Amino acid sequence: MRLRTLRAAHATLAVALALAWAGALALRHLEGRASFLDRIEAPLLDLRFLLSGPRPAPADVLIVAIDEEAVREAGSFPLRRSAVARLVRAIHGLGAASVGVDILLVDPGDERDDAALASALAETGAVIGAAAIFNTGAETAGTEPGLPEAARVLWPHERFRGAAAIGAVNVAADQGGTPRHVPLLVSGPDGVLPSFPLQLAARAAGANPTLGTDLVRIGPLAVPTDLGWTLPLRFYGPRGAIPTVSAAALLRGAAEHSQFERRVVLLGATAVGTADSFATPFDPVMPGVEVLATAAAHLRHGDGLVRDGRARRIDGGAAVALAAATALAFALLPPAGGLLISAALAAAWLLGAVLAFRSGIWLGAVLPFAAMAPGVAFGIVGRQALDRIRTLRLLRSEEALRRFQAPALAARIAADPSYLAEPVAQDAAVLFLDLSGFTGASERLGPERTRNMLKEFHAVVCDTAERRGGVVINFMGDGAMVLFGVPDPAPDDAARALRASAEMVEAVRDWLANRTDGLASRVGVRVGAHHGPVVLSRLGSAAQEQITATGDSVNVASRLMEVGKGLGAALVVSADLIRAAGSPPDFLAAVDGRRRVGIRGRVEPLEIAYRWTAAASAETGGAS
Template structure:
């Protein structure tokens, strides 16, 4: 029975095999950390990057997964639509018509009115005076627009502590008489690289002052108090609304066009809208006609009117349901982007790469699912950032792991080929799988075969060293081929002789049968080879085959070992060659071998067992001489 292997040896070999993987995992973790930091730092500052191009479609997909939702009822869009343009007779609307609209909205009980129209140029004195009067009579905020250059270091320096806020080059203000009659608010919307509206900046630095957006100004007018800005939120009338970097409001769209309640301006002017529908509402007046050009794409609608985008922002400020993408959320993004690659690399660092990769993919999928689920509840965690953070280092690690595994496979193949030169194929394969094979000796049953050439000493004297070596090489090839053909293991070559063991690496019931078949094959092959190489009758073959218990083990020192079998069975088999010489028989079998045969019929002749004394052994053995005398 096999004993336990040396634990120190096993640990040493395990450490050698795992050292490369540990180093590779450490390098992967370092790469992942460096890569994640390169992605995280711009994200924390809210700087535009390539990841935004990836995050945008992923955000759109999450909007579609979450689906539309009802818009707050206290915000109403009064649309300058095709019917209104037809009723007014022109576009832009005549200012007298706008004045009538404002008074009609005020009469309907609108709590505050935002007008998404730029009254930059002066009109006729009469119409401008009428419109200015209408503005002063109502609680209204008029649109203005900011024009932005490419923001450089000089502009940032001028902004000082407000460097995170957008800095405008100049403003498009309404005419002075209108600016003096009503409040002003910016109607700028921040879009991504695809032109889809994502944020509404609530504050912009322009002309040395903070300029509010129209939704912010309108919400503050309705609340009756100024907004209070914190690090990542704004408070209006006791309601706290989360903000992104730079006091930007992340838009959480309600649905396609018309999701925010919309009323035609023509119906309001003509009294068809119904006063109860506008009583106490916050109203935004703006163009919805496709011909106006004031449209932007959103996840739900490719041509959402700009006024409805502003109405969405206004609803967020009054209902507090904007997307939560604050500095804290961005820090959570950073934490995920730093942690996820480390966990994924540790998982794929498992010895079973397929299992580790599957677990890593499951971890990424769970993260994506959690991010998508939170988005449906209004929390905008980045999806592109962790995916990008985990993809590059994990793919780099897998590529390096593949290279390392291939390199190791080449080394193992080289080592296996080296083992094959010194060990039988079955034993070499076992050693490659189990380096500690036979560190502890094993006692088992086996069949042993010894083969020897007769008259070889005199022959080698005549041939000389070079020819003798060539002749031995041919003889060894024949022996090895015959043994390997029947899963025998040549444990040693001894000049013109060899020992073959049947029972390595594991004992098999048919070991005796294979030993007998190999003996008959070798006798025929070697006899024919001797006749061909040195002439008929110039040499002979002696083979002894025996079966019984042996001890299989490694013999040798620490650095130079070979595998062989020892014991009485081996000694008896070697003595059979003396009997073969004395009897002039090519093959001598023992009675033990014949008794162990599974197919006795494989003997070419009925066995005749005779007792023979064996040198160095007290008890005789029974043998059968096979073949005609040589």
């Protein structure tokens, strides 16, 4: 399969995997089902609270705290219900818009105290609390779909149930215990129970709440809600951020009317060790009554977090889009580029989530990141696999191309593809050789045996040339052209070429002599070698180029083989090559003769030396 097809397949598969994974996460998110992502989302949400900082709480929600001072004044905890009755009447008498008692009145108490409290609740229209009990993982029968379903409800004692409105004081906390939502409605065996803050807000507004899609409407105010009409909490700050008055002041009759007029007032315990408390982003021990007061403030002003279906759809859409973009980035770009784009997308989303939170919109910080993970992993692994395939193919291609070039040239081209893109003029030693009598020998051998013979001959030439640092530029049937000074010139190019010219004759003669087909009696070798200026360049078309040398020196080297034929010599070298090699005495002592000869196509004669003439070979008994 072509690499381009593999890349397209990898990109398609990466995107498909990313979309499937992101789609599954987004669907679960839209349905509001708990997942492992919630454990990561919670601390990131707390971080956004801290980055945004505390904000002023509304002034029309007030807490009357049964604090340490109130406990001392009352002389006991829990307070006698007659004292609670006094507090309820005092709050109502100071002009509160609604009064909520965040005390579970489950068990009966002193008859006179209970009667006093029941009377106070009925006279003031106060709201008291009930607690819904949920069995985690158990199937419970609710009366309304989509609402939290309670297994049972801890109702106030019957003495108080008919005297006051009742609301659920439950909050929904994350795995770390931080309250995140307040369910506005709870479905239980006895029907639907509205929440404590909802009852307070509705009584203060003088309007019954109505439910819409992702919202609850109290009079003219529409408050966004999360799934199942749960209210996301946006804390104002640490404990005490919501205006608070000690119950001790009311018990002493020292409270001011202006503090309570037209306010929603919650009466509850805040004394350390006497009240339920929760860890929030701003405070590790926030009293439960202040959490309920926060929800009541949201219902009065609509200033809570927006975590409705639209926000969740934005999360899901971002998860799908970022997952697909990440998968494509890693599939189509180098790993560094994919990582850069993915990091930029992740940073942009995180920044957007922080800015949205400042505006009161809760976007999921973790969901898009989790959706990107498979695209990153599959993209990196797949890209590495593709790069590995590409590398192997390149290695195979390079290895194949090396077979069409001498090793020295192949290595230079691999390291520098622009080698000889422009012609280079330099001095070089040029050596030509061919087999004499080859035409007749090939007729007797036939095509297959001729081909095998030529491969052996070429191997002898390559071995001999490379041993002396020469480069076989090309083979021409039974001939070859060898250059010394390619790819880079060296001071001893001529000396190595001179030695190689003699060694080439000896090597080919030894090869012929060792054959068993009697080829040595019909075939000989001729070598011509010269030294001089050449032009190294790439010749051929734009689609097919060949590295070669041109110039008079190349032509002279080729013509010296003709001179050798006329002299009956196996080796003919120019005096230019001998002089450039430093006129080695051992070589000069071995030559059969020296003379000036005419070269076909040239005006000036050329001084040459020759060796292995027929007469010299006869005198030495044919020894080479």
